[in-house]
Amino acid sequence: MLLIHCPYCQEERPELEFRNMGEAHIERPKNIADISDEAFEAFFFIRSNPKGVTHERWRHVHGCARFFNAVRDTVSDRFVATYKSGEPRLEVERGEDGELLVKGARS
Amino acid sequence: MSGANRIKGRGRLTPAKTVRFTFDGKALTALEGDTLAAALIANGIHLTGRSYKYHRPRGMLSAGPEEPNALIDIGRDAARRTPNVRASVQEVFDGMQARSQNRWPSLAFDVGAINNLASPLFAAGFYYKTFMWPKAAWKHLYEPIVRAAAGLGVSPKEADPDHYANHFVHCDVLVIGGGAAGLSAALAAAHAGASVILCDEQPETGGAFHHDADAKIDGVSGWDWAQAATAELRSMANVRVLTRTTAFGYQAQNHVALVERVTEHLANPDPALPRERLWQVRARQVVIATGAIERHMVFANNDRPGILLASAARTFLNHFGVAVGAKVGVYTACDSAWATAFDLKQAGVSVPAIVDVRPDLDPALLARAKELGIEVLAGQCVLDTSGTLRVKSMKVGRASGGSTRSIAIDALIMSAGWTPSVHMYSQSRGKVVWDEDSKRFLPGKHVQDCVSVGACNGVDDLADALEGAAEAGLAAAKAAGASGTKAWGAPGSAISASWAGSMMGAAGGAGAETSVKAFVDFQNDVTAKDIRLAVREGMHSIEHVKRFTTNGMATDQGKTSNIHGLAIAAETLGKPLPQVGLTTFRAPYTPVTFGAIVNHARGSLFDPTRRTPMHGWEEAHGAVFEDVGQWKRAWYYPRPGEDMHQAVNRECRTVREVAGLFDASTLGKIEVVGPDAAAFLNLLYTNSWDKLEPGRCKYGIMLREDGFIYDDGVVGRMAEDRFHVTTTTGGAPRVLSHMEDYLQTEFPHLKVWLTSTSEQWAVIAVQGPKAREIIAPLVEGIDLSNEAMPHMSVREGRICGVPTRLFRMSFTGEAGYEVNVPADHGDAVWKALWAQAEPLGACAYGTETMHVLRAEKGYIIVGQDTDGTVTPDDAGLNWAVAKKKPDFVGIRGMKRPDLVAPGRKQLVGLLTRDPSVVLEEGAQIVANPNQPVPMTMIGHVTSSYWTENCGRSIAMALVADGRALKGKTLYVPMPDRTIEVEVTDTVFIDKEGVRLHG
Incomplete structure (x- = not known):
């Protein structure tokens, strides 16, 4: 069972309290009623399934009930960081030992 | 007397404390603290089971959890039976019923042993080759027979009467393994102030000191030191020592699952105690101190009862006071078997010869053997053995040929060296690294917050293991944030038996060109020949070899077999061993009962039950309940003599004529x-x-x-x-x-x-004409x-x-x-x-009546009349979709080409030609019943009821272009007949809706 840091509760809690809610940073078009079939397909149906860095949404459903975003390495299952929804996409990079780090976090 | 092979003055059990048990119905006596393996050997019994595939007679190989052969059915009563229990782990309790498995009609005479003669049929991969055709025969003929013949134990039929506990615990440092290294690490961490959990799978800590009676720490025996160290740990408030507790799964972020066998060793357990306890530990730091497992020698017929690991024989002697035989042969590539031979000889057991594949031997060992009068055959091999139900002799000679000699024995101990037990490390996702110097796989970089110490980390010297573990324990405590100041120093002096020497793969006489049965994996009946065959047939990846031969699979997870299998595959491939790679060690480390995993989540505790505030009244008034998700809902309220149909008819009528409460x-x-x-x-x-x-x-x-x-x-x-x-x-x-x-x-x-x-x-x-009055x-x-x-x-x-x-x-x-x-x-x-309603003639009604009444009005139920592919227009609900809103969830999806195209299934009503026929929900609808099969299905029935208020059956259905088919006849083909239906609208009663406003 993973431990997940809820950016709202500011606490690591067991995975049992959370639910994965799919890929992050897919914004619903403001003019959704007017977009083309292709644009709707891209928005609604197409998802990435990367080996490595993934940005995904989680919900602390049995806690504060807030939705938030996370960066996770699908190979190691390790969370790089979690952050509040609405905040910009967190960019990450590989450190010298292959570990994922938040970009700029290395001092 | 607790067995003829018990040696007076040997072992750590109390001779006066005897317990009685049965094995295959035969009454036997053991000492309290015996494992079943020790008790059987004490009684002269080595034969404990038949092998998985060839039904070969087998006995104990080990004295620990690595046991691949001696899998026994352990019973207390009919419902308390556990199959496939390792005899080397199960402690004997008074009244225990032990039964051998995979034999018929008896252990000594087993009809299935014909498989041994027919073994050419059962070579590696035989499943894939032999039972190919005809296809149906696999399911109905081959599989049932193969499963019955090649099997482990049989699970009990009765429900498990016991209960199990589940604990979530957090600690600073979890130490896995209570041998010398684990105890040292735990003491260092505990004295530094960390909260510590130490677990060990055996009833007592001490690890290798169970067998190594030569070990000395600061002048006392290793065993005594370990017991004192454990007592000190138990006395500390920040330490929890868990024995009989196996760490079986290492998950993400230092989440380690342990299972504690609480009552499995007790004759009359307190019913309040859980049978097993699952500990889900979240540790800041983990110290892995899981020791090493001795390997057997791979040679012809190395699986006869009485042939076992040298360390096991030493444990049986030094811990349980049991000699594995009266004339014990030794076949080894490692020094540690010599120590066993010396101990046996000193205990009065005859040791005819030590056969060591190494030509050059430690002069100190040779001198000691000479002193004790043991013949040494250096650079020689055991080429074969004889004996059906127990080993009788070993054939000794040089692998290169020449004269051979048969030596009579009744037991044979062997050692091909020690394999560091990297299971937990590997489960933590660490990658093992080949150490060319010591020729073994060792933990590399630890990817979680853990560290390996002692023998599992390739540290053979006891003093080094104690010191390294103490340093690691202190470092783990500090990393976990412990701030204690008391330092614990590792013991100053420590000596133990030498583990020098090792070999991997088939020993002389079981080489590539032979077709002998030299077992690599006893549990899965895999021989050296099988692995060579797999490579020859194109399995070049070790993962493929594993699956083709089943080497290292199942409950065993390759504890004794992995390295031998890998070495043989590498030799056959002509590649250096590390290039062939090692298969993954998977959880669980040893089998875990379903009881421990399922734990409380069974019966009424499997899922919460939700009851409404009126549940008690409903129950008192005879409601029959149905499950709707977790809810219990009143389904209908039968009066005396009414069946469901009659009750629902009455409720439906009453609501429309008077009123009802729901x-x-x-x-x-x-x-x-x-x-x-x-x-x-x-x-x-x-x-x-x-x-x-x-x-x-x-x-x-x-x-x-x-x-x-x-x-x-x-x-x-x-x-x-x-x-x-x-x-x-x-x-x-x-x-x-x-x-x-x-x-x-x-x-x-x-x-x-x-x-x-x-x-x-x-x-x-409150529904019906008299609702307001109520x-x-x-x-x-x-x-x-x-x-x-x-x-x-x-x-x-x-x-x-x-x-x-x-x-x-x-x-x-x-x-x-x-x-x-x-x-x-x-x-x-x-x-x-209800006090108002009842005198007026109203009724209480349940969900079935609610369903019928709403269907009479064509009100849909989402999930019944819709299935996740139905649009508002399909359901005839376009009136509820705002036309002028600029946005709502679904506004764009609704306009997708397929969702606005003609031919979509639309919700309609159906009336059967014969009003007494009630359609089946889910039944398919066709336009022409005379078309050839497979027919074109144009829709299906979503809701269907008998309605007393209409005096006939009604139904709703999703039908392609259904609204345009009103008045037309369609057909519902059923297995025994075809039902004619007319398409209608979905409102069957009060089409104008006047009753709503009454």
């Missing part, structure tokens, strides 16, 4: 509040909410973004900024999640607050007249003196109310309403 408390309810509440609902529902006045309510449809119906329900506007939303019973959690998702992530600018109120309101539907005497502060409170309105007031949200609405087509009261008052208000 418990609708399970409906999902969400309070939507805030200045932007209407704007939010405009986005979440297809309907427009701007013009809904406070005090009115409306039926709403919610779509997913793809344009399909997600949920529906009536929404009441309590105030400008407050809505009382209802959802389907099953949909409540996902609808709230759907709403929260949009509110938090897509429309965060809206000032809205959502609260689940499903369990805060009890809901009583509620009126109890209601205060609300004008119930048609003018003041028309259909689809909501008022707040009081009923029976408690606050109510009173909805005038209907899911029956009758004039009616839904009385919402705080849940705590639900039962009292229901009873008060």
Whole structure:
């Protein structure tokens, strides 16, 4: 069972309290009623399934009930960081030992 | 006497404490503290089972959890039986019934042993080659026979009467393994102030000191030191010592699963105790001190009963006081077997010869052997053995050929060296690294917050192991944040038996060109020949070799076999061993019972049961309940002598003629509040909410973004900024999640607050012509007249003196109310309403009647008449989709080409030509029943009932272009007949809807 840091509760809690809610940073078009079939397909149906860095949404459903975003390495299952929804996409990079780090976090 | 092979003065058990048990029905005596393996050997029994595939006689190989052969069925009574228990792990208790497995009719005479003669048929991969055709024969003929013949134990048929416990615990440092290294690490961490859990799979700590009686630490025996260290740990408030506790799974982020066998060794366990306890440990730091496992020698017929690991024989002698035989041969490539030979000889056991494959041997060992009068055959091999149910002799000679010699023995001990037990490390996702110097795989970089110490980390010297572990324990405590100042120093001096020397793969005489049975994996009956065959047949990856031969699979996980199998594959491939790689060690380390895993989650505790406030009344009035998700809902209320059909017919009639009370408390309810509440609902529902006045309510449809119906329900506007939303019973959690998702992530600018109120309101539907008459005497502060409170309105007031949200609405087509009261008052208000209703001739009705009444009116049930691929238009609900709204969830999905194309399935009514025939829900519909099979199916029945009010059957169905087919005849082919139906609209009663307004 993973431990997940809820950016709202500011606490690591067991995975049992959370639910994965799919890929992050897919914004619903403001003019959704007017977009083309292709644009709707891209928005609604197409998802990435990367080996490595993934940005995904989680919900602390049995806690504060807030939705938030996370960066996770699908190979190691390790969370790089979690952050509040609405905040910009967190960019990450590989450190010298292959570990994922938040970009700029290395001092 | 507790067995003829018990040696007086040897071992650590108390001779006076005897227990009685049976093996295959034979009464035997053991000493308290014996494992079953020790007790059987003490009684001269080595033969304990038949092998998996060839049904070869087998006995104990080991004295620990690595045991691949001696898998026994352990029973207390009929329901308390556990198959496949390792004899080397199970402690004997008074009254224990042990049975051998995989033999028929008896252990000594087993018909299945014909498989051994027919073994050419059963070579590696035989499943894939032999049973190819005909296809059907696999399922009906081959598989049942193969499964019956090649098997492990049989599970009990009775339900498990015991209970199991589950603990979640946190600690600073978890130490896995209570041998020298583990104890040292635990002491260092504990003295530094860390909270420590130390677990060990055996009844007592001490690890290798179970066998190594030569070990000395600071002048005392290793065993005594370990017991003193354990006593010190147990005395510390910050330490928990768990024995009989196996760490079997190392998960992400230092989540380690342990299972503690609490009562498996007790004759009369306290019924209050759990049988096993699952510990889910979350440790800041983990110290892996899992030791090493001795390997057997791979040579011809190395599997006869009486042939076992040298360390096991030493454990049986030094811990249990049991000699494995009277004439014990030794075959080894490692020094540690010599120590066993010396101990046996000193205990009075005859040791005819030590056969060591190494030509050059330690002079000190040779001198000691000479002193004890043991013949040494250096650079020689055991080429074969004889003996059917027990080893009788070993054939000794040089691998290169020449003369051979047969030596009579009744037991043979062997050692090919020690394999570091990297299972836990590997499960933690660490990658093992080949150490060329010591020729073994060792832990490399630890990828979690853990460290390996002692023998599992390749540290053979006891003093080094103690010191390294103490340093690691202190470092782990500090890394976990412990700030204690008391330092614990590792013991100054320590000596132990030498583990020098090792070999991997087949020993001389079982080389590549031979076809002898030299077993690599005893549990899966894999021989050296099988592995060579796998490579020859193209399995070049070790993972493929493993699956083709089953080497290292199943419960064994390659504890004794992995390295030998790998070495043989590498040799056959002509590649260096590390290039061939090692297979993954998987959890569980040893088998774990379903009881421990399932734990409390069974029977009534498997899933919560939700009951409404009126449940007790319903039960008292004879309701039959149905499960709707976790809810228990009153299904129908049969009167004496009524079956379901009669009860539902009566309830349906009564509601339309008089009135009925229905418990609708399970409906999902969400309070939507805030200045932007209407704007939010405009986005979440297809309907427009701007013009809904406070005090009115409306039926709403919610779509997913793809344009399909997600949920529906009536929404009441309590105030400008407050809505009382209802959802389907099953949909409540996902609808709230759907709403929260949009509110938090897509429309965060809206000032809205959502609260689940499903369990805060009890809901009583009062439906029928006399509904108003029933509620009126109890209601205060609300004008119930048609003018003041028309259909689809909501008022707040009081009923029976408690606050109510009173909805005038209907899911029956009758004039009616839904009385919402705080849940705590639900039962009292229901009873008060019933006191009004009963004298008028009204009834209580259940969900079945509710379903029939709504179907008579063509009201859909989301999830029954819709299936996640139905649009509002398909369901005939276009009237509920606002045409002028610029946006709502699903607005774009609804317009996708396939969703607006002709030919979509539309909801229609169906009337069978024969009114007494009730269609089956889910039945397929065709236009032409005479077309060839497979027919073109144009739709299916979604709802179908007998309705007493119509005096006939009715149905709803989704049919392609259904609305255009009204009046046409369609067909429902069934296995025994074809049913003719007419397509109609979906309203079967009161098409004008006048009754609603009565």
